[in-house]
Amino acid sequence: MNNYNLRIWTSFLLIFFLILIIIIRLFYIQVHSYEFYKKKSKYQQERIIKLSPKRGTIYDRNGEVLSVSLEAVSIYANPKKIVNETQVSEILNSQLGIPLSKTSSIVNYPGYFVWVKRKVSSEFKKKIKIPGIYFLPDTKRLYPNNNVGSQLLGFVGIDDKGLSGLEYHLNSDLSGKEGYMIIESDIKGRNIFSYDNKVVPAKEGKDVNLTIDKNIQFIMEEELEKAVESSGAKLGVAILMDVKTGEIYGMANYPSFNPNYFQSFPDQSVYNNNAVSMVYEPGSVMKLFTVAAALEENVIDADDEIYSPLRIMVGGYPIEEAAHAGAEKESPTKSISEVIVKSLNVGAAKIGMMLGKEKLYQYLNQLDFGKSTSIQLPGEMSGLLPPCQNWYQVDLSRIAFGYGLSVTPLQLLRAVGVFGNDGYLVNPYIIINNKKKTRRKVYSHKTVETMLSFMKQTVEEGTATKTKIKDYSIGGKTGTAILFSTVTNKYLVGRYNSTFAGVFPTSNPQFAMVVVIHDASKNKFASYSAVPAFKGITERVLRYLKINPQ
Structure with a gap:
């Protein structure tokens, strides 16, 4: 073979192998790596917009309606299609209230898609008709009653996901199923779009x-605000429950916020639902359960008397009464009813010690203290009921009148409800x-009847006389x-949690309610802060529900 032919064969082989490499490469790209390049192409051409x-x-x-989603639109831009950036920037500023600095960055955005404004009125579709500005169907959450029930309801974020309250806890039920829309663009950024085959509709959430009751909720919040403001308190809580069923008719917190503008409240503690998240020592309200347990166990009788001086020592620690005028001249021999009606710490402590730690713990445990109610609300705390094995005698004496354990307002309400439900405990929902x-x-029925008479007497002549309502019987206990x-x-001397817990009407109990006023700067005691709020709410609820006088 001469040199000429060798060069031809060499060139032929080089061309052949070059073509073979190209074929192999094309095969690799078009067949073996088809899915990879298909996805890459779609990524470059398509944008998936969640609906x-x-x-x-x-x-x-x-x-x-307490919370509802209304039809709205979200506005986006394809800056590549905008002709006059300055004019469009000024229109977006005047129509949508977007600062010029932001509208300028929108119209000069280097990509093909940028949000202009989310969740605005559909009316803007008629007002803004500019090349490069487009609209997507959307919804906007509205709370038509503004602050009413704000901590209870919570709110949603820009993506319609619940961030607090029931909106958060029930998000999976409320939110439905997300849809999507595919926007395709050619090499020049022009949209290629067909609604019929590029949109997967969203599925609506459950109601x-x-x-x-919205009106009762409003009443409770209004009266609670009065009480908190008049006492200079940090916050307040009020909860109303049907004693027979456990239905919550109202759950009020103050301060409150407007969930339509939740971002406007820099102190995020205002979002907390203190009805379920506030844990505190309840004080003298617990005397109800100590005395009731002792009556149930026949440790005491309703007609008994007890030696209750102003001060005793238990395990080297003092247990004493709150100071009041003329206390030194009073007889230390008290009736059992006076332990409740006059709220005697020493009397309750002595009854607790007579009952014993195992029995007192047994009854408090049956009332579910130290256990959450499992109500369908986020942030619920369990409180604390220490095991009785760890109680010293002084612990027993203190727990008997409300120190050494902690509760939430809702737990306390659940327990107080037994006195309006013939001794039966029901779970709130x-x-x-x-x-x-x-x-x-x-x-037992007998114990409940006795306790109701003590609670009614507390309102008629004891520490809660400011609760009295003409022609209606109320029963309760201050703390x-x-x-x-x-x-x-x-302990922070001079700073208090003030509580009033009660049932009404006592002749045929329908409701139990707890009011808590936290850290008042004036009118610090429950008789002057929580009690008036309880009365204000009760009067208006009785009138609203048309419950006849007795």
Whole structure:
């Protein structure tokens, strides 16, 4: 073979191998790596826009809307299609209230998609018709009653996901199923779009019906605000429950906030639902359960008397009465009713010690102290009921009148409800058709009747006379407990949690209610802060529900 032919064959082989490499490469790209390049192409050409589903509506017990999603639009831009950046920037500023500095960055955005404004009125589709500005269907959450029930309901974020309250806890039910829309663009950024085959509609969320009555909720919040403001307190809580069923008619917190503008409240502690998250020593309200347990166990009788001086020592620690005028001249021999009516610390401590730690613990445990109610609300705390094996005698004496254990307002309400339900404990609930069948007998009918008479007497002539309502019988118990600091591990002298817990009407109890006023700067005692709030709410609820006078 001469040199000429060798060069031809060499060139041929080089061309052949080059073509073979190209074929192999094409095979690798088009067949072996087909899926990879297909995805890469789609990534470059397509943008998937999530479509929020219409969130379920939250209703009160009467079908009144508490939280609803309205039709809205979200506006986006394709800056490559905008012709006059300055003009468009000024239109977006004047129509949507977006600062010029931001509209300028929108119209000069280097990509093909940028949000202009989310969740605005559909009316803007008629007002803004500019090349490069587009609209997507969306929804906007509205709380038509503004602050009413704010901590209870909570709120949603820009992506329609619940961030607090029931909106958070029931998010999976309320939120529905997300849809999406695919926007394709060519090499020049022009949209290639067909609605029929590029949109997967969102699936609407489920509606929720609450046991709350919107009007009662409003009444409670208004009266609670008066009490907190007039006493210079840090916060207040009020909860109203049907004693027979456990339905919560109202759960009020103050201060409150407007969930339509939740971002405007820099102090995020205002979002807390203190009805379930506030843990505190309840003080003298616990005397109800100590005396009831002793009556149930026949340790005492309703007609007994007890030696209750102003001060005793237990385990080297003093137990003493709150100072009041003329106390030194009073006889230390007291009736059992006076332990409740006059709120005697020493009397309650002595009854607790007569009962014994095992029995007192048994009854407090049956009342579910130290256990959450499992109500369908986020942030619920369990409180604390220490095991009785760890109690010293002084612990027993203190727990008997409300120190040394901690509760939430809702737990306290659950327990007080037994005196309006013939001794049966029921679990509170807030979502209709989601009741837990919990009903447990704690006290006998005889014990309940005796305790109701003591509670009624407390209102008629004891520490809660400011609760009296003409032609209606109210029964309850005050509690003023010194605040304890977990930081200094000391009690804060002169600072209190004031509580009033009661049932009404006592002749045929329908409701139990707890009011807590936290850290008042004036009118510090329950008789002057929580009690007037309880009365204000009760009067208006009786009138609203048209419960006849007795």
